[in-house]
Amino acid sequence: MPPKRSEKYRLPVPLPEGKVLDDTEGKQWILGKMIGSGGFGLIYLAFPINKPDNDARHVIKVEYQENGPLFSELKFYQRAAKKEYIKRWIALKQLDYLGIPLFYGSGLTTFKGRSYRFMVMERLGKDLQKISDQNGTFKKSTVLHLGIRMLDVLEYIHENEYIHGDIKAANLLLGYKNPEQVYLADYGLSYRYCPNGNHKEYQENPRKGHNGTIEFTSLDAHKGVALSRRSDLEILGYCMLRWLCGKLPWERNLKDPVAVQTAKTNLLDELPESVFKWAPSGSSCYEIAQFLACAHSLAYDEKPDYQILKKILNPGGIPLGPLEFSTNGHSVNTHPPNNQKVDSQAAAKQVNQMQNRLMEKKGHSERSSESCATWRQVQKEEKLVGVIDNESAQESSRRRQIYHEPQEFLNEVKSSPQKSSCIQLPNAFHEYHQDFTSPDIFSKSESPYWYTYDTSTIRMSITDLESCRGLWPTISQFTLSEETKADVYRYSLIILFLLILVFLTLYFL
Numbered sequence: 001m002p003p004k005r006s007e008k009y010r011l012p013v014p015l016p017e018g019k020v021l022d023d024t025e026g027k028q029w030i031l032g033k034m035i036g037s038g039g040f041g042l043i044y045l046a047f048p049i050n051k052p053d054n055d056a057r058h059v060i061k062v063e064y065q066e067n068g069p070l071f072s073e074l075k076f077y078q079r080a081a082k083k084e085y086i087k088r089w090i091a092l093k094q095l096d097y098l099g100i101p102l103f104y105g106s107g108l109t110t111f112k113g114r115s116y117r118f119m120v121m122e123r124l125g126k127d128l129q130k131i132s133d134q135n136g137t138f139k140k141s142t143v144l145h146l147g148i149r150m151l152d153v154l155e156y157i158h159e160n161e162y163i164h165g166d167i168k169a170a171n172l173l174l175g176y177k178n179p180e181q182v183y184l185a186d187y188g189l190s191y192r193y194c195p196n197g198n199h200k201e202y203q204e205n206p207r208k209g210h211n212g213t214i215e216f217t218s219l220d221a222h223k224g225v226a227l228s229r230r231s232d233l234e235i236l237g238y239c240m241l242r243w244l245c246g247k248l249p250w251e252r253n254l255k256d257p258v259a260v261q262t263a264k265t266n267l268l269d270e271l272p273e274s275v276f277k278w279a280p281s282g283s284s285c286y287e288i289a290q291f292l293a294c295a296h297s298l299a300y301d302e303k304p305d306y307q308i309l310k311k312i313l314n315p316g317g318i319p320l321g322p323l324e325f326s327t328n329g330h331s332v333n334t335h336p337p338n339n340q341k342v343d344s345q346a347a348a349k350q351v352n353q354m355q356n357r358l359m360e361k362k363g364h365s366e367r368s369s370e371s372c373a374t375w376r377q378v379q380k381e382e383k384l385v386g387v388i389d390n391e392s393a394q395e396s397s398r399r400r401q402i403y404h405e406p407q408e409f410l411n412e413v414k415s416s417p418q419k420s421s422c423i424q425l426p427n428a429f430h431e432y433h434q435d436f437t438s439p440d441i442f443s444k445s446e447s448p449y450w451y452t453y454d455t456s457t458i459r460m461s462i463t464d465l466e467s468c469r470g471l472w473p474t475i476s477q478f479t480l481s482e483e484t485k486a487d488v489y490r491y492s493l494i495i496l497f498l499l500i501l502v503f504l505t506l507y508f509l
Contacts, residue, residue: 023105069188077103080160124173180322210257222261233295
């Protein structure tokens with residue numbers, strides 16, 4: 001039976017170092033020194049009794065038995081995250097790893113007349129909150145990398161009927177043996193949103209409002225609604241914005257949950273300008289704005305398209321390299337050119353107008369996966385007149401220097417996938433919101449190690465290609481010469497056939 005929920009759990013009296021714990025499968029574990037404590041329990045190093053090792057590779061979480069969070073975390077691992085389940089998922093999705101700590105066992109023990117619950121877990125390294133406190137903001141490439149890794153984790157736990165509900169830097173830990181990997185830990189607030197395939201119904205409950213970490217919690221949580229998949233995505237979006245910008249618009253009002261809820265509502269309702277205005281000078285938050293727009297467009301019980309979300313954060317689909325935390329994220333003293341800033345504002349204004357038209361067409365009550373198709377239709381009809389100007393033509397010329405084969409570039413554009421399940425922002429808009437901390441935003445030597453510009457996600461129309469000076473005439477001439485060759489070949493065969501007939505006629509006469 002689960003323990004009764006309490007408004008405030010008590011930290012347990014520490015267990016003595018060297019105490020032996022027996023888990024439910026008969027394995028014995030020796031408690032090492034205590035290395036940390038959370039809001040609900042204590043964490044110790046642990047050693048298997050039959051495999052002594054000076055370098056502990058396991059930890060044990062300990063709580064009073066009547067506490068609830070460790071029980072919830074234990075149930076999550078037993079139902080959804082056993083070691084063999086994770087291995088099968090990694091093989092199925094062809095991942096190099098999945099950022100969920102491994103579970104090794106659990107059980108009960110007693111000390112001084114009190115009953116304790118414990119859980120044995122994989123040992124992890126430093127959490128990102130400590131790294132953020134030391135280094136400040138993260139580099140944009142690192143932020144997007146973290147977002148993609150968390151999407152891998154969220155897709156797995158969502159498919160297993162759970163949401164995490166408390167994504168934040170303090171719960172993201174680097175690997176102990178491999179600090180280039182990142183793990184989402186602490187499932188004490190995890191929630192089974194879809195037990196036995198039956199999704200929870202949307203129902204607001206003010207008495208349960210504002211649960212979770214107030215800085216990052218979702219609008220549904222503010223309203224007292226049971227969390228769903230879109231809640232995790234919204235929380236992750238706030239986290240990425242915080243890691244990149246160093247702060248959130250509502251941080252000064254954290255003691256006023258209603259004010260925080262209002263600020264979050266305004267941010268989501270005014271996308272993308274709300275994110276661009278908040279980003280420090282010299283920073284590009286285009287991907288985060290689009291990510292939040294996708295999360296906000298989901299219906300309560302709608303399944304997210306995780307692959308589309310990953311493409312938003314990594315348009316080129318470049319394999320992820322190691323995480324980097326060595327330097328601060330951005331230089332806030334770096335300013336983009338004045339004309340670039342004006343173009344960004346114009347593009348954002350036009351995107352906002354398109355969003356309003358989309359909402360008018362769909363109606364505020366309908367929010368489904370058809371939003372992307374409707375968005376693209378409106379985008380096609382409007383054609384975004386005036387966005388691609390002389391500046392975009394110059395950027396197109398720079399792209400041509402990178403892609404030396406015009407025909408290959410056109411083939412990539414034509415073959416790019418058109419199906420999506422979220423709102424796609426205009427292409428010219430993407431060009432205007434690159435990171436201006438580098439003197440040449442398209443230089444391979446200056447770009448982040450995995451986040452590069454890729455043509456497969458541009459989805460430019462033929463009209464856009466015609467605006468690129470020099471590229472379309474070259475392609476047209478190449479196509480015309482091929483047709484001429486085909487005509488010459490065809491006519492040559494006809495003439496040869498007629499000559500043979502004439503020759504045979506003369507021979508027999």
